Amino acid sequence: MTAELTRLGASALAEAIASGQSSAEEVTRAHLDRIEAVDEAVHAFLHVSTESALDQARAVDRARALGDAPVSRLAGVPLALKDIVVQAGVPATAGSKILEGWIPPYDATVTRRLVEAGVVILGKTNLDEFAMGSSTENSAYGPTRNPWDLSRIPGGSGGGSAAALAAFEAPLAIGTDTGGSIRQPAAVTGTVGTKPTYGGVSRYGVIALASSLDQVGPCARTVLDTALLHEVIAGHDPLDSTSIPQPVPLVVDAVRRGQADGVAGMRIGVVSQLRGKGYQAGVLESFDAAVATLAAAGADIVEVDCPHFEYALAAYYLILPSECSSNLARFDAMRYGLRVGDDGTASAEEVMSRTRGAGFGAEVKRRIILGTYALSAGYYDAYYGSAQKVRTLIKQDFEKAFTAADVLVSPASPVTAFAIGEKVNDPLAMYLNDLATIPGSLAGIPAMSVPSGIASDTGLPVGLQIMGPALGEERIYRVAAAFESAYVAAHHRSVPDAAPELEVGVR
Amino acid sequence: MTTAQTLAAGLMDYDEAIQTYDPVLGLEVHVELGTVTKMFCGCPTDFGAEPNTQICPICLALPGAMPAVNRTAVEYAIRIGLALNCEIASWCRFARKNYFYPDMPKNFQTSQYDEPIATNGYLDVKIDGQTVRVDIERAHMEEDTGKSTHVGGATGRIHGAEYSLLDYNRAGVPLVEIVTKPIVGTKALAPQVARAYVTALRDLLSSLGVSDVRMDQGSLRCDANVSLTPAGNPLFGTRTETKNVNSLRSVERAVRYEITRQAALLATGTRIVQETRHFDETTGTTSPGRSKETAEDYRYFPEPDLVPLAPEREWVEAIRASLPELPWIRRARMQADWGLTDLQMRDLLASDAVDLVAATVDAGASPAEATSWWSSYLGQQANVRGVALNELPITPAQLAAVIAKVVDGPLNTKIARQVVDGVLAGEGEPDEVIAARGLAVMSDDGALHAAVDEALAAQPAVADKIRSGKLQAVGAIVGAVMKATRGQADAAKVRQLVLSTLGVEG
Amino acid sequence: MSSVLPSEADEPGPTLTRDSVAHLAHLARLELTDAELDLYVDQLSVILHSVAAVSGVVGTKDIEPTSHAVPLTNIFREDVVRPGLSRDAALAGAPSAENGRFRVPQVLGEEQ
């Protein structure tokens, strides 16, 4: 019985709880049991909040017993929170040794909105240290494994959240996406993930990587569940000055429209620059099939040209290190976190250097040094300044493309899940995993990944990236829902439902 | 001291230094704004609170926290810019100034770099009757740091300390930094110009209501840049920047000291090192700050967590329209209105009495009476009590009420002082004091007649003398009446009454 | 190095010396071992070489830089007190505290 609960999606669980068919506590226990059973192998979670999750679930049940209407359409549904979003009283590490043992004294706005919506937070999920990576191998607490093949990476940086969904440890998860950290893990784990328009979801309480790129987003196994979570977390927040002071897009309605009406008459653009060289054959095959499915559903397929995307990765690897070198300066051993080498004779400056040398991993140090260089007097214009101009060119490419197409599509990840250890010593090869997702990050537009199918060459899931213009969330959800419906109709089950059982004994 | 002696002490005689070199000044003043909350968070800015009781995730730079700009701080910055005759940027941004220091939680200061809110202004400074125009380069917004206490060192200073304790209450308090252009051509007056500039700026900021400008509490801080060039040489020499200049007097002393110190070095062919120096209040000297091994590279870039500011013109014009009269213009107007000499005005300024006099005049007193009360009797009372004039427990309105009673007759000056004493002693409003103490000039003619009759009856010989025309004898009767009425009678009136009673022409 | 990144192979790209990496690490307060320094000199030079393409494409063209993806201006907070942290909560995470203050090792250099 409890095993079946973990196979249900968030909307089905919410209905079961609201109707009294299941209790929120039962649902939560089922997921805690599943974590207990499989997480030793998957390692999606860094911290499991058993007690507070059960307390939250019981509060939902009590409210229902009193006859109160559910506080949201997701009341009582469990969720996995990426460990870069703070929750008061629950350890937060950002995947780094430098924050080991730190207990935040405050809630992120996203956390507060989840709690107020009655969403049950199961715990904190693994990630590349400070979200720097595409494989979750950069976590100071060991890698997360891909539930489709435990010898492979789950993508990154939000590999923990994506793996938790694919392993049926949670029906909902929160990710953060700076250059693809929601979309690429979603792609390689066969799950759904959305990076909203920059400023669509508050960043307050989300440990910053690159402030001008970071976005929090919803993750789930279906497009509808993703949309339901999107509406819970999105919206203006005065604590985040970059948050957009506009109403939340009605993405749940858009999903229903996509399911009912499909994509007939919509113009869908295929970006020439986001295919070809660097993309795995099985990925392109799945992508082409997805485009054919959309065409068959009545969409107009158009080819669009975005010539400056070629420079996106280069601009990104200047902007991100620059901002992160400054954002990560606060981890200095003075007020919180790790302190190393305070022997009574060392100066504060020495203790800062020792702590940061010992507490940060290789990728973090690499990017801090690169960013320190790019911002240095005499280099700023050539590097950071030029990168910000490239960003303008990329935005213009998108603006032009969106005059020809309502949404743009591409593979979300150029490759399917690769083996753990395969790229750890080649930073540039690792950076290429975000080839398709970075242009959208630089432009701040909304983009999501939905499973397009299983690659014929590796037998692993492939993600379809759908991009819309700024604040065009409703369009991308509509297309995603239409595609998902068409896929399920053709294959009789969704991609995540095809994920392996992970050899769990019946409980 | 002879020239040789002063040079040996590392200093050149001031007059000689000025004959040989032209000083160039640059003044950077940091003013803490008097907003209720900090620049980027909702923590209070109260001075003197218990350590670490005015902090939050934002000003403590906890992971994930984000800044949000205080609207009032921006308004104050614009106010300052306008009062300094600056152009207000139609579009500007905050920037991050990156450097590591334990009193700065984020390890970057959110400041403004190449896009300050106010640029290109000036402040006219009066000195010895002449006006010196100090050009303002910029005024920009930024945030203050926390405060370190160095423990274990002999002096509580940074050198030799074993460890430090940090209080972040001040971290994030809004600052406006006002930077002058190089001030040239002041020659021997340079130290006085520096002082006069900071004084004028302090008065201006105070009148704008944007800061309490307490130099002793660090809400106004001055860094003085000084360089020397050989007289007549248009190129600037190497400058030093003296910090920790915490009083108006120190501004003057620090500049003067640097001029004599640098002149002595230059005279012996020694190069000036560009460095930060520390002013010592007790010795009046400057000493080098501990120089860093590497030159700082602040790696400025636009603050990505904040959006640009584009102050609407209507807002700026509304602020401009609300600017108060400049303090020196107001002062000149008052001096003229009140008919005071320069000396009298200077005395009022020195005792911080101008605003009190103005308020007393506004409450109906004549400028002469108001000036006289505040500068003499109340000045003495403040002295006796060891408090500032405006700390005396009497309001301008209360004083004006007392003065009105003198003018209208019921009180004479002597009794008025007793009424003021009562107010100062906390006995209530002037009327309450008069009633409670039974003060007031005797206005009851019947009682006064009786007292006069009684005195004449008691001294018939004197009465006869007066009747025979010896008017100098009147004093004895007046004295007796005054004594009988405990001084509450009006002596002139008593005299008149004595004469009329006796039928003698005054 | 992958051929997907724009190549600058014909031009001598920017190179980082061991000294410059050591200087950058000092600016960033990162203590590095000799082995780390050696590794980063190579890796960063490769990365820098490939990202240097941005200055090439931008050239001297007059392009407005994008610092914020979604353009907003004048976002203000009213000057009203918001509850902060208690001192105990603030100091709870501190590596060391004394008398209600954060205790840190001796500070060198002047206050800024």
Ligand SMILES: [Mg+2]
């Ligand atoms: Mg400054």
Ligand SMILES: [Zn+2]
């Ligand atoms: Zn605060």
